[in-house]
Every structure is written in structure tokens, then in C-alpha cells.
Amino acid sequence: MSKPTLAHYTAAIRVLRYLKGCPGKGLFFSRTCSSQLLGFSDAGFSDADWATCIDSRHSVTGYCFFIGNSLVSWKTKKQPTVSRSSSEAEYRALASATCELQWITHLLRDLQTSLSKPSLLYCDNNSALHIAANPVFHEHTEHLDIDCHLVREKSQAGLMLLLLVPSSNQLADIFTNPPHSFSTNLSKLQLQDIFVPPACGVLTENTT
Structure with a gap:
């Protein structure tokens, strides 16, 4: 915002053009979804695009969380420090997602x-x-000490199960990667358009 360029203007126009083209699109929350907190398509997940910012070389963290099939939390943010590898960037994203998962879990417990x-x-x-x-720290990961303790501690305490997912099925890519997979991943975020007739299954659910 302090030093806008033509590239920033072009990006802003692209966003406005997208919003103008889908004024009726929004999140759909099913009344019959399960109460499981998940990542990726049905759950909470994290992803990072290593050194994506050409100005600062800071990576971008992106994650989103589902309760059943309903998207309830999402975020994309530039990481505060420069990561020296894609693994480090991914792990910092994993730590951020772990904090968000813990907050949602405590919120649900309070409710x-x-x-x-x-x-x-x-x-x-x-x-x-x-x-x-x-559990063994070595010279390549010692600078990740705090994040390592955080993720491992919460995993061992049973807050969540850490699972590997293929990159082709990583929904957080929509927050961090170029738009080549945007349409594919967008369709999996349970977005509905009020100006488009719903599918039979959704219509039946809403009218029963």
C-alpha cells in the first residue's frame, strides 16, 4: 500500500473482476455434517509456498479448517522470517495451523x-x-526448536493426527500457489451460488 505499482493495480483489478463475476457465491453450512475437525477437503490443513515473495523472499502460509464438510476458518499470511528451505517453510505453516486448530478445539469445548x-x-x-x-534436533533444524516442540507436543498430546496428503489434493494450495488449481480447489470448499439452482441433494436437504 505504501508504494503501489502497476503490478499491484493489475492484481487489484483482477480481484474486483472476480468478485463482480460471482456476487451470489458464499459458504454453505450443512445441518447434517459431522462434528469432526478435519484438514483438507474435510479438515484443517496447512501449506506454504517457499520464497514466494520476489521482494523479500518470505514464504506464504495458508491453511483452512473444516467441521465436517463446512469451511469454518481460513488464512493466508506472509511468514515473518525467511525460510532456508521448503521444508522449513512448510513446517512453520504447520505450526501456525496447529495453533489455529488448538484455538478452534478450545472454542468448541467452551460451546x-x-x-x-x-x-x-x-x-x-x-x-x-x-x-x-x-525427537532428535540437529544443526539443520535447531532454529526450528520452538515450532518443533509445539507441533510435536500437541500431536503427542492427542490434539490432532498428522497425515500426509498428495499435493494434488492439498486444498490450501488455493491460498498460496498460482491460480492454475484455483477453480478445482474452489469447488471443494463448499461454496454455493444463490443465483445457480442447487443440486438435488442440497435442495432435498434444505426443504426437509
């Missing part, structure tokens, strides 16, 4: 809503999952 199954947190980076599972 006296119990989860039907263990929460799932999906990540598409094997190295990040190995860091979470490996």
Missing part, C-alpha cells in the same frame, strides 16, 4: 460441542512430517 472423532491435520510435505516425528 459444549464435542468432536465425534480425532482432529486431522494434513500436510503435503514429507520432510515436515518427519521433523514433527523425529
